[in-house]
Amino acid sequence: MDALIALAGPDMAAVDTLIRKHMDSPVPVIPALADHLIAGSAKRLRPLLTVAAARLAGARDDACLKLAAAVEFIHTATLLHDDVVDSSQLRRGRVAAHLIWGAPSSVLVGDFLFARSFELMVGAGSMAALEILARASRVIAEGEVLQLTRAHDMDLSQDLYLEIIRAKTAELFAAAAEAGAVSAGATPERCRALRKFGQDLGIAFQLVDDALDYSGETGALGKNPGDDFREGKATLPLLLAMARTGASEREFWVRTVDRLEQVDGDFERARDLMRQTGALDATLELAGGYAQSAKAALSEFGANSWRPALEDLADFAVMRQA
Amino acid sequence: MDALIALAGPDMAAVDTLIRKHMDSPVPVIPALADHLIAGSAKRLRPLLTVAAARLAGARDDACLKLAAAVEFIHTATLLHDDVVDSSQLRRGRVAAHLIWGAPSSVLVGDFLFARSFELMVGAGSMAALEILARASRVIAEGEVLQLTRAHDMDLSQDLYLEIIRAKTAELFAAAAEAGAVSAGATPERCRALRKFGQDLGIAFQLVDDALDYSGETGALGKNPGDDFREGKATLPLLLAMARTGASEREFWVRTVDRLEQVDGDFERARDLMRQTGALDATLELAGGYAQSAKAALSEFGANSWRPALEDLADFAVMRQA
Structure with missing residues (x-):
């Protein structure tokens, strides 16, 4: 990912400034709790995707930076609510916020960040980008509820599993990229191509996440491996292992x-x-297929240093150990 | 309120249709849980305010209807999250949703409704109205966090109490009216006047709510009186009674x-x-002052059947028993 990080460095520094500025509030718990989570994120993958998509699509102005900050706020809000919903202990290598400030504060600061994200989108001035991200926020919530009501089902089909991760994870990747492209004034074909890139990247990312929950190490993950198993969450590695044994x-x-x-x-x-039956390998193989498909979506775009950088991002999503 | 209800009847029927349509989802828990709360609301005060403000300001098209539905969704989302945060037992005469479907579902369906509200606003097509309601959503969350961290403070000042209710309650009334006016293309003065009407109405409404928590009856209230006292919530009746004794x-x-x-x-x-020290009467008197101030804000507007109907609404906010 070095090429992408170098290319996007100045933009991401500006996004970081926007994030800091807009998480501020006269109510002290809000920036304290938000900072706990936001400072723990090293990668900022989703806002990076917005910036890279916008620049690949030829964006010359900085509207994409506000959208990128908005995307990170949506993501942070969903993490805060998820950790309350799942009673998670650890997030991004830190004690989960609800264990420090209480679940009520986590819920309400999540709401604050969600509202702030829409204020940032208004600031970016693109109704089309706003529509994409509003829709994504709704699809994510639907995916979370679907997961809540169905994901402990031993008989969950692979199709429904994919539907859940498409909604709860890949939709924000897709919307992040598409909103960046739209704000750059890209053609509908190019907007669709970047949406497809984001969506396939997001599915690959979640598949690897679900595999790492069985194969990763706490230190690298920033959360406890085995959480999914302890909750009986029917992710693909588990579904495959159960089917095969x-x-x-x-x-x-x-x-x-x-x-x-x-x-x-x-x-x-x-x-x-899981290892014996090849369930982990099969999950990673499927992730690899989605990463390939993501890269193929970029064929729309010609010679431009952002394209290979985004291709590297797809490879990173599959190769990562954390 | 009869005049207002009759005047707004056709518009509010259309708002209701929008609400029904947009709370639907392929994930069955979502419409079930949303309906539990939304069907329990008889008054729909906040969307009524959006419609009435828009019509008073001369709106001829139906953009205000989508905004009104969006306002009700924001309100419903905050109620769902509030009831989780406060562990409330009863809401709108029904068992609180989190006691039926669990707190996780309440949090996530709140998120769904919040996102849907922004999709509706996009549909209304006014970036200015969107900005007003995004800001209001953020201010509400700030008010809720402020209340969470300070409202159990016996030494809470009346000023801070008013700041809390201005944020957590009156801001949505203010934004509901202002967004209606803005979507109707009203002059800045008239938008400000309707915002002021909504804000003062909202403060009066919350003051009466806080008084009713000591003087009301369960059947009429749709929630248990005494909830604030049992939580040690420092509302104005309590602050005044403590100061006076x-x-x-x-x-x-x-x-x-x-x-x-x-x-x-x-x-x-x-x-x-509270009764002996006149703390309840003083709270209602203050509410009456805000209702008068709300009515005075309508002096901007000439002869128009919506104006006396909105004036009645301000009187209703103070006279109501539930």
Whole structure:
């Protein structure tokens, strides 16, 4: 990702200034809680996508910077609410905000950031970009509710799993890229191409995330591996492992995933079954396919230093260890 | 309010259709939970304000209807999150949604409605109205956080109390009216006048709400009286009663409000002290002053059947028993 980080450096520094400025409030808990989460993010992938899409599409002005900050605020708001919903302990290497300031503050500061994101979008002045991000915010919420009501289902189909991650994760990647392209005045074809790039990148990203929850290390991840398993969340590695060992291990899966009666060693056993059955490899392979498809979407664009940088981003999404 | 309800009837029927249509989702929990709360609202005061402000300002088209639906969605989203934050039991005469579907669903469906409100605003097509409502959403969240961190403070000043209710309640009334006026293409003076009307109406409304929490009846209120007292929430009736009996009843207030150590009969005693010291009457008198000030703001507008109807609304806000 070095090329992209170097190219986008000045823009991302400006985005960071916007983020700092707009998370401020006369109510002290708000910037304190927001900073706890926002400062923990090293990558800022989603706003980076907005900036890179806008520049690849030829943006000369800075409207994309406000949109990029808005995208990071939407993302941060959803993380705050997710951690309350999932009772997560750790996020971005830090104790989850709701464990420090309480769930009520996390919910309300999430609302603050969400509202701020729309103020930033108004500042960017593009009704088309606003529509894309408003829609994405709604689709994300639908995806989260769908996950909440269905994701503990041992019989979840792969199609429904993909529908959930398309909504809860890939939609913001897609909208981030599309909003950047739209704000740059790109043609409808190019806007669609960048939306497709973002969407496929987002799916690849979430697939790898779900694999890392079984194969990663706490220090690198910034969260505890095994969280999904402990919650009985039916992600693809688990769905594949269950499908591939359905006959011999049925009792184990029913006890640990369906009834959530877990004892020490269960997570390690699940992980071993995943490795043995190739469920982790198959998940990463699928992610690789989406990353390839993301890169192919960029064929719309000719010689431009942003294009290979975005292609690297797709590779990074699959290769990353955290 | 009969005149206003009759005048706004056709518009409000159209707003209701928009609300029904836009709370729908392929994820079944979303319309079920949203309907539970939205169907419980008989008055729809805030969207009514948007429609009435737009029509008073001469709106001939229907852009205000989408904005009105958006206003109701913002309001419903904040109610859903508030009830989670305050662990409320009852809302609009029904069991609070989080007690039926769980707090996670309430948080996420609130997010869905909030996002939908911005989609509706995009549909209305006025960036100026969008800015007003995005700002209001942010101010409401700030007010809620301020209330969360300060409202259990026995030494809360009346000024800070008013700042909190101006943010958490009156801002949406102000923005609802202003957005209606703006979408009608009203002059800046008239937009400001309608904003002022909404703001003062909103303050009067919340003051009466806070008084009713001590003097109202469950059946009429649709929520349990005494909730504020049980939470130790420093609303104006309580602040005034404490100030007026500070010497003789100090121990009672410290135990019940500061330490939240309450026993049977404490709420009744607090209510008696409020009546004896005139704290309830003083709260209602202040509300009456804001209602008068709201009506005065309408002097900008000449003969138009909407003006007396809105004046009635200000009187209703103070006279209501629920």
